[in-house]
Amino acid sequence: MRAQLHKSLRVPGADGNDELDITLDIIPDEDEPYALLTALDMFGEQIAQVQVPPSFKLSKASASAWVENDFRRPG
Numbered sequence: 001m002r003a004q005l006h007k008s009l010r011v012p013g014a015d016g017n018d019e020l021d022i023t024l025d026i027i028p029d030e031d032e033p034y035a036l037l038t039a040l041d042m043f044g045e046q047i048a049q050v051q052v053p054p055s056f057k058l059s060k061a062s063a064s065a066w067v068e069n070d071f072r073r074p075g
Helices: 059-066
Strands: 004-011 019-027 034-040 045-050
Touching: 004 059, 019 059, 034 059
Parallel strands: none
Antiparallel strands: 004 019, 019 034, 034 045
16 A cells, blocks of 8 residues: 555634645655645645655644644654
């Protein structure tokens, strides 16, 4: 079974009014695979992006925590 290379979900923005689309894209580099965690506003504009380990699990909870932490790289 192949791993899913793209996942997205929608969570409330920090202000609680607007919704954000959060995406996780795994880059399957042979030497150093990684993933990009991206936040898009309701117009599809990128407002934040950080590199995370390819093992990062995107869920409503992890996405909301990232938004609430001002889009700092998850620990």
